Amino acid sequence: MDKQEAQFILQSFRPDGADAADTDFAAALKLAAENRELGKWLADERAADAAFAAALCELEIPEGLRQHILAMMKGDRPAAMALNDTLDHMFHDAMDEVEPPANLREQILTAMSIGAGSTEAKDSQLSKAEEKVIPVVYPSWGGWFSSWGRAAAVAAAVLLGGILAVQVTKNPVGHDGMMAPHELQHHAANLLNVGHEWEVREADSQSLNHWLVSHELPTPASVPRSLRSMDGMDCKMLRLPGDRKASLICFKGDGSGKLYLMITRNVYVRDNDELPQLTEVTTRDCYHCPATKWNAVRWRDAHNTYILLSKKEKSRKDELLRFF
């Protein structure tokens, strides 16, 4: 070993001397002890390294980082994140509770049937038909504004309409076939509500994965530990808008009822950046949809978005966390 080689090796020698017992350094250290010039170089090198290391150790650590880490382990989140989650949660629940007018469904169906029948009709007849099926009677404006309460209701409706209009303009469902996580949740819940046929029955995890891969469907790579050990799973392919696919898996291993897991690729999901990773899921990620009556937890990994569903009362939505 010459001086140059010794220098090269000793440059990886930690400035606090923690590597003194490492045999790889022994020969280089021996040479430094015998060679005055090399010994002097090593002393200076260690002094410079120690100064730099000491400077790094002075780097300010964010106040509260330790508390945040420990709090997160207990299922809480830092305040700033919690605020966002609370707002998201509040708006999500509020939106779910907005009910359409009682006769809207009938009006749509009537309009559709007349529309279909009128394809052979003349434009003038269609106009008459349209006028006939939308017999909206507007109350007088004076009556509407007879009280402040109604004025406030109108203002709220205008605001809500504005929000919805912006939302629809910004993220039109079906424009690119992508769906937001809560839309995927509705899609899966509605399918489960109306009934369906499973394509795979009573599968173990190996055969389930094999089937999913052979059908180019996303596999449950990032799921709670307790679900991984469950066998006897049912599964089917779920079609999404834009001829995109998702996996729908039914877990029956738990005694408290069936669980359903929907998995789809992140590239088919919009606005899913805010979803937590599996390890970050807390009570704030548990949702109840009053429209479909399903509880859900949503998360994502690098490739897929996951929605775990259970049909339970709202008061039991946090029970899903026990699988995590």
Next chain:
Amino acid sequence: MSEFEQLVDTYYKPLYRFAYSMAKNADSAADLVQQTFCIWAQKGYQLKDRSKAKTWLFTTLYREHLAIVRRGKHYSDGDLDDMEYRLPAHEQDSGRQIDGKQAMAMLARLHENFRAPLTLFYIQQHSYKEISEILDVPIGTIMSRISRGKEQLRKMMLAEPSANTAKIIRKNTKNNIQNHG
């Protein structure tokens, strides 16, 4: 105090320093550290040899960082990008010439290939063998990157030298030149 709490107390500071060096941003660094401990909470039980916890945590943090970079997700603007990294021109001989931010700012100007091993080296938690394991790079390459990374730091510091550190660096640079020349 629980085992987890002990682990956090022992490693969250050096993990944060390493994360800061990688992300160049205080908030992203804190996120990386939190994410690392989250993963530990989920998978740490699989580690039978608890003496490997330190290497496991740093490896996990580095992989999380790489995953973010690979996904094309960018960290928000770095705190260190516009920071003055040079040493103060006139400083008392106090034995300390740079502070933590300046040290980080200098590291931030290195390519990540040099920055990652050099930061792990300077936070004094790891031997070059452990650094090799954490970064999944051969030992010889790690030694070479530490050596070359130091050389680049020297050049930066010599650009505007001050007080003791510059003196030491000058001496060593001179010795290096003599040895190589």
